[in-house]
Amino acid sequence: MGRDERGVTPQGEDFSAWYNELVAKAQLVDRGPAKGTMVIRPYGYRLWELLQGELDRRIKDTGHENAYFPLLIPESYLRREAEHVEGFSPELAVVTHAGGKELEEPLIVRPTSETIIGEMMAKWVSSHRDLPLLLNQWANVVRWELRPRMFLRTTEFLWQEGHTAHADEADAMRETMLALDLYTEVARDIAALPVVPGEKTAGERFAGAVRTFTIEGMMRDGKALQAGTSHYMGTNFAKAFDIQYTSEAGRLELCHTTSWGMSTRMIGGVIMTHGDDKGLVLPPRLAPYQVVIVPIGRGGQGEQTLAAARDLAVRLKAVGVRAHVDDRPQLSPGFRFNDWELRGVPVRLELGPRDLESGSVVMVRRLGDEGKQTISLASAAEDMPAVLEAFQAFLLKRATDFRHAHTTTVDTWDSFTEAVTSGWASALHCGEPACENDIKAKSAATPRCVPLDAARETGSCVHCGAPSAYGKRVIFGRSY
Amino acid sequence: MGRDERGVTPQGEDFSAWYNELVAKAQLVDRGPAKGTMVIRPYGYRLWELLQGELDRRIKDTGHENAYFPLLIPESYLRREAEHVEGFSPELAVVTHAGGKELEEPLIVRPTSETIIGEMMAKWVSSHRDLPLLLNQWANVVRWELRPRMFLRTTEFLWQEGHTAHADEADAMRETMLALDLYTEVARDIAALPVVPGEKTAGERFAGAVRTFTIEGMMRDGKALQAGTSHYMGTNFAKAFDIQYTSEAGRLELCHTTSWGMSTRMIGGVIMTHGDDKGLVLPPRLAPYQVVIVPIGRGGQGEQTLAAARDLAVRLKAVGVRAHVDDRPQLSPGFRFNDWELRGVPVRLELGPRDLESGSVVMVRRLGDEGKQTISLASAAEDMPAVLEAFQAFLLKRATDFRHAHTTTVDTWDSFTEAVTSGWASALHCGEPACENDIKAKSAATPRCVPLDAARETGSCVHCGAPSAYGKRVIFGRSY
The missing domain is CATH 3.30.110.30 (C-terminal domain of ProRS)
Incomplete structure (x- = not known):
């Protein structure tokens, strides 16, 4: 495989082609056989797992509990909230046959879970003591997509969906804004996306919501990406599903509900915010490999640099750095450098026989903005966390500057x-x-x-x- | 809610009724609206997350990478491996309409992913250098279930499915046995299930497999539960999906593949292996709450014991114990004790005004086998990890003895x-x-x-x- 096969169309020439080629060549995704579906390959899935871990921890720390609701929802459930069904109808995938028979009532493959969770909330909530009910689900959802684009618009995607029930509007609105804050924080602090949190206008609201909030990121082509949304549903779903509670005063009241979601779409945002003509640029906190060590040299010298690279990787892992040794002597150094640039690894360490002799290693940040630096092999591991944090901060600043400039x-x-x-x-x-x-x-x-x-x-x-x-x-x- | 409402039918009277009542009353699951589906409630889902974390770590430590494949599989894929489609046909859920139109080819909601992963493996594998290909997926699957039972047989369940491709039979068989070892270890060391690993006879093999291995656990009614399986597929799927590689000698060869899965069914195994007439008995390593502290007393005394309970919980968390304070003064101590027994919390600590005065706390293991012990409040936290480990070992021994006796x-x-x-x-x-x-x-x-x-x-x-x-x-x- 030569350089040409891995090269991608420059952003300035055709941003869309750049994106489509890059997600495939960096081995993030492949197309699935059913229209608009994607296969998330290990490198892409690891990105998702790291993002998921960061968000899941924050969701739990703020008092939410994870649960799991069925994939298949009776069609009649969706019809109970008029705006909701109208919004989702064109995108539904419908199971009509199962167990060798035609079903009496078709089942919808969930496009989102407000309806089925609403039905369960109605069973679980009876007293004000049961509130707030703070649930979250990590799941796959299906929305039929006629113009799919990997990560951004796919027929099936992975996400989390928070669903909560509250005694009144004030508490539900606090929750709606809390979820938006979590998203803003994860986007900014982990993905280095300087998103703008704000409210959607009426025309852009979620189907069935009273108020919809969003975080919007700016991509390098100047377009916006909605990277997470949080909805205050008022009592719309509580009315449709009878989610009621007895107040301290003994009155039967409707709950106020919220829902909020962040999905694999976020990965598309990372790619289009930080990537360049050489490929992905991954923020260290999300990078499956934060540092790649490329040992150089043939024969006995190659063995020595490989051994030193492995030793360095052990020391990097000991200080919490996700390090990887590129053990592919059959490929040229230049090819390997390009390969790791394509895959967006934040820091590359090149280790040749002369570096080894002088007790040093060559360090290159993914953007090449600081050139090739020669650093001490002995202290490379302990210095690395600060180097990675500096690069993380640099990417956030670069994206913030870009957003301001555009x-x-x-x-x-x-x-x-x-x-x-x-x-x-x-x-x-x-x-x-x-x-x-x-x-x-x-x-x-x-x-x-x-x-x-x-x-x-x-x-x-x-x-x-x-x-x-x-x-x-x-x-x-x-x-x- | 009185004691009667929470009590469960004794195991000896009707084991099946005991199980069905318990999973609902302990708030592990609820029935979903579509036939045979389940809602996994937070307490049940946390069990799954803890099990998942233990297994996922081991899967990664042995060189496998997580990925994600589409939920919807073209019907024609399943037909390519004759035994496979025959085995799964009666259980399939079929999407015939999507995006407002009838589909040209129906899509199957995955019952398992050998076919779609086989299709992708064929794209990704070309040289012996690409092998072994070690993939794992955490996902939901759907198999239409006419006689559902929560966790054990549900129309939708959660699982992981490992799928690997190898150069030859020997390597694929090593993998098949490695996966079985991981399952045996997690079952034994985490869930305290003394499972028997072994090979299935021809009649019990997975549809499309050459050899199927299983771990079998004994439930307290003497029945067996298949708690995880690992399959050597030979070249059956490689032939059906053209998974081929060029060997070092330059010849085109078929891969040998494996698949292996463990699911939410495992939770059913934990319930039926350890539970008793008072409710769940959770092994400490899987328990969402390992220790519950019940402060006792009214008015000012109640406030003091509650404060001491919270302090103890902080100290327990500091030594890595999942502790929970039962802050429900409106419920009687006896009610709360029964409640936590029902939910299977391994260790209960009772903290009353007199305990506080004497600097002690009353400790009760879930099985009550050591009676009520008075221990030092000051050292309760540092002593707890050993107490929990001893209880974990006790449960494994008890289950092993039971299996031998039966x-x-x-x-x-x-x-x-x-x-x-x-x-x-x-x-x-x-x-x-x-x-x-x-x-x-x-x-x-x-x-x-x-x-x-x-x-x-x-x-x-x-x-x-x-x-x-x-x-x-x-x-x-x-x-x-």
């Missing part, structure tokens, strides 16, 4: 349309769905969110000139 | 039929499928396995008198 505050329609060709527009908007639709039709941009932390500002809608809504600017962009 | 070496048909009414029969058998079927029809017992470690022995079949096969005794029993 977000334009605009007050005219012309500047709006220009801004959204290469990034985001921060604009005042009237909040009218018809105006949103017009904007989308003309510019392909949609309101991504009303950022939580934006300054108060009012004025005229950037498109129609009517008085602005929301009391602050809205972020618009094209999106995945 | 396994009878039999050489006559009369003693065979008597033995299998309350346990296992260890008997010589001719190995003929027709004779196996006769035995099953007459006694409801089936060959559970030919134990790996049984002594060499030959003679006459316990049923038909023909010369014995296998060179050793076979374990027969009724089973789940």
